[in-house]
Every structure is written in structure tokens, then in C-alpha cells.
Amino acid sequence: MSSTRSGDPRDGRHRHDVEEVLLGFTRALRAAGVAVTQDRAQTYLAAVAAVGLADQRATYVAGRATLCASPDDLARYDQVFHAWFDHRDGLPRSRPGAPPTPTVATLPLDDSGGGEGEEQQDDDVVRARASEAEVLRQRDVASLSANERQRLAAMMASLRPRPPLRRTMRHQRWHRGDVDAARTLRASLRHMGEPAAIQWRRRGTRPRKVVLLLDVSGSMSGYADALLRLAHRITVASPRGSVEVFTVGTRLTHLTRALRNRDAERALVAAGETVPDWSGGTRLGETLRVFLERWGRRGMARGAVVVVFSDGWERGDAALLGEQMKRLSRVAHRVVWVNPHRGKVGYEAVQQGVLAALPHCHDFVAGHSLATFEELIEVVARA
Structure with a gap:
């Protein structure tokens, strides 16, 4: 049935x-x-x-x-x-x-x-x-639709930033390297003076500080959201205190505290409430001088990897920008300039700001897509 x-x-x-x-x-x-x-x-x-x-x-x-x-x-x-x-x-x-x-x-x-x-x-x-x-x-992040930006934000969670490392004066135990005479002698004394296994040591390592300077002027408005998400990802994935984030435009704004929230959306809202000069003009030379005088010479930039995100459209004096970049390169371990137009077909560095800054940069890389962000993370990790 x-x-x-x-x-x-x-x-x-x-x-x-x-x-x-x-x-x-x-x-x-x-x-x-x-x-x-x-x-x-x-x-x-x-x-x-x-x-x-x-x-x-x-x-x-x-x-x-x-x-x-x-x-x-x-x-x-x-x-x-x-x-x-x-x-x-x-x-x-x-x-x-x-x-x-x-x-x-x-x-x-x-x-x-x-x-x-x-x-x-x-x-x-x-x-x-x-x-x-x-x-x-x-894809160029400035050309994405709202739905594609949501997908890109989710894909950014797959980024795995690694902090650059520097050698310290302190030594640590290791399976090869230099002979640790003091530990070898103490091991021999514990065996009543008989020969003991040779102990080895090497210099320790610790994360090198990374400073991110984000251009939030009008010409960079299409990339601001993606760059802030990248800065947030680097901040939360790195040891606390090893990453500092600033925005540069018509003024300098310290943004690290706002980006420490592990929730990306809340962090971006806090950043939006902190930065007063979104989509304004560009005075990179003046803001870099403020950064060096207030933060850089006090130790934040000294020995650090400084990453500048900007297209180089400088409304101020390009000579001043070149002078400040020269000062920055003297105190920093490495200076990386990230230009969103660098990886596009037919791009030539003709902007006065870029021409003034390039002689004092160690790396000049693209920064307009998730793929270029991954390459930038590798450049910083190897610095």
C-alpha cells in the first residue's frame, strides 16, 4: 500500500x-x-x-x-x-x-x-x-562595490602579519652558535670537574617596532577604509606595543588606541571619531616634521620600520617633505613607501612629493589590492 x-x-x-x-x-x-x-x-x-x-x-x-x-x-x-x-x-x-x-x-x-x-x-x-x-x-579596492568591500573585509582576516625581528644584547640557550663558557664551566663543576657537554648560546631576538603613517587626504579617500582595516589587522596580530599607527593629512593624529579593539568594525568606528581631517588636504612635510619632533626623536621611530601610505600629492612644499624624509631615514631602520598607484599599468612617479621622498626610501611598493597588501606584509616582516 x-x-x-x-x-x-x-x-x-x-x-x-x-x-x-x-x-x-x-x-x-x-x-x-x-x-x-x-x-x-x-x-x-x-x-x-x-x-x-x-x-x-x-x-x-x-x-x-x-x-x-x-x-x-x-x-x-x-x-x-x-x-x-x-x-x-x-x-x-x-x-x-x-x-x-x-x-x-x-x-x-x-x-x-x-x-x-x-x-x-x-x-x-x-x-x-x-x-x-x-x-x-x-582588484583595486577603490573600484569595489559595497558588497565586494564586505567580502574583502572578510578576506582580510586571512592576513597573517609577522613582526620584523631585531637582535638583542642578551643571549639565550641554543643548540648551536657560540660556546657558552660560563654554563659549560658550571656543568663541569656539577660533575666534580669532569668534562661535560658543551653549552651553546646565541643572541636573543625581539619584535622591532613598526610605525604606520596613513594618508587620509581627499586623493586617498578611496583607499582609506582598506588601509585602516590593514592597519587594524597588523595592530591586533602583533605583540602589544610593537605597532604604532598615525594618520597624516592636514594634521597628525595618533590612532593606535582606537585600533586596539579586536573587533574590526568597532575599531574603524572609533578611528572615524578620532580623526578630524578626513578627505582634507595633504601637507605631508609639515605632518612628518610634527611626528619627528614630537614622537620620532623620543624613540618611536628610532630603529623602527616606518611605512608611509600615500599617493604623494603634496600641497605644501615638496622640498620640506624631502628634508623630513631624509631626517626620518636617518633614525629609522627602514622606510617603506606604499603608493596605491604603484602597481597600475602606465604609472610613473611624477608627483613632486614622490620625487622628493623616493631618494630616502628603502622600498617603494604598491598598495591597491589585497594581493599587494600580502606582499607588503612580507616586505615588513623581512625588514
Whole structure:
């Protein structure tokens, strides 16, 4: 005796779409290096069915709890989750007439239930998603739409800044290097004067200070949000006290305290309330002189890696800017100038500010996309 179930056929199609999205997400995780087994994928589908797909936060936590097996998987999971579900807008929404928490069926992940064409289609979806993320990494941040800026903000969480290191006068134990005569002698005395194993030492290391100077003038307004997010990421990922952030425009503003909040959105709101000269003029020479006289000579810039984010459009005296850059290069360990137009086709350094500053810079790099931000992080880490 057979029975039939009546209902809106759109509900069945919606559940099928949801299943395809979730199963595709598990395959994308597997392609990214996360060991997602069939059991874990089935547990994930059951967990999403239990918490309901309408709750995006619960869906995110359910995946971390069921699909990740080690701390190394968490970073990959976050990156793939934001790329696959498009941060906020990528999750499938309930259609009109569908139940608010659709039931997700637990389906086997082997190939016995589907043909070769279905598997090929899923692979194409994975490659398409990866391609979209890679294209966004290369895009000029000033040309992004609001939705693309949200996706870029999520992708910035994948950045892993590393502080540059400097040698200290203190020594530490090591498995090779210089002979530690004092420790070797003490080890011999503990053995009643008999020869003991030779002890070694090397000079210790500690993070070198990094100073970020962000141009917030009108010509840099299209990059201000992305540069602030980059500065926030570097600040929270580095040891406390090793990164200082300033904005330069018509005046100098110390921004480190506002960016110490680990929540990026709150940090940017605090920064917006702190900086009084958004999208104003550019007087780099005068603001650099204030920085050197008030902060630099007191030790903040001495021996530090100083990174200047600016397009070089100087309304003031370019000779003054060159003079202050020369002073800065004398006290800093390394000066890096980041120009958002540096990596664009056909760019030539013809601005008076750039021409005055370049002779006193150790590195002149691009800074207009997520890919160039990653390259900048490597330049700073190797300084």
C-alpha cells in the first residue's frame, strides 16, 4: 500500500538547492586542504538541519564544530566559508511560502547516487568560487562595490602579519652558535670537574617596532577604509606595543588606541571619531616634521620600520617633505613607501612629493589590492 505526500513543489526544490550548496561547501573545504570525511559531512548536514539555515551564525559554528579536526583547519575554514557563502549575502535564504527552517536531508557523499556530470558540475562550482576570490584579491579596492568591500573585509582576516625581528644584547640557550663558557664551566663543576657537554648560546631576538603613517587626504579617500582595516589587522596580530599607527593629512593624529579593539568594525568606528581631517588636504612635510619632533626623536621611530601610505600629492612644499624624509631615514631602520598607484599599468612617479621622498626610501611598493597588501606584509616582516 503506497501513500503520497502533498505540498508545494518549491519546498522540495529549495531543499535540493540547500543540499547542493552545503555539499559543495564541504567539497570546497576538502579542496582547500581540510580533511572532510563522509561522516563529518553527514554530521554537518544534520547539524545545520538542527539549528536551521536561517541562523547564519549557528550555521557557521556548526561547520567549525563538525568539519574541523585541528587548529590549523580553523583558518582555512574561515576563509572558505566567507568565500563560498559570500560573507552575509551568500547564504541561501528562505523563499516565500517555504518554512523558516527547512529540513536538510542527510545524503551520502559517494558517487553512487549521481552521475559523472553532476560531480563535474560541482567541481566547476568550486573552481568558479575560487576564481572569484582570486579575482577579488587582485582588484583595486577603490573600484569595489559595497558588497565586494564586505567580502574583502572578510578576506582580510586571512592576513597573517609577522613582526620584523631585531637582535638583542642578551643571549639565550641554543643548540648551536657560540660556546657558552660560563654554563659549560658550571656543568663541569656539577660533575666534580669532569668534562661535560658543551653549552651553546646565541643572541636573543625581539619584535622591532613598526610605525604606520596613513594618508587620509581627499586623493586617498578611496583607499582609506582598506588601509585602516590593514592597519587594524597588523595592530591586533602583533605583540602589544610593537605597532604604532598615525594618520597624516592636514594634521597628525595618533590612532593606535582606537585600533586596539579586536573587533574590526568597532575599531574603524572609533578611528572615524578620532580623526578630524578626513578627505582634507595633504601637507605631508609639515605632518612628518610634527611626528619627528614630537614622537620620532623620543624613540618611536628610532630603529623602527616606518611605512608611509600615500599617493604623494603634496600641497605644501615638496622640498620640506624631502628634508623630513631624509631626517626620518636617518633614525629609522627602514622606510617603506606604499603608493596605491604603484602597481597600475602606465604609472610613473611624477608627483613632486614622490620625487622628493623616493631618494630616502628603502622600498617603494604598491598598495591597491589585497594581493599587494600580502606582499607588503612580507616586505615588513623581512625588514
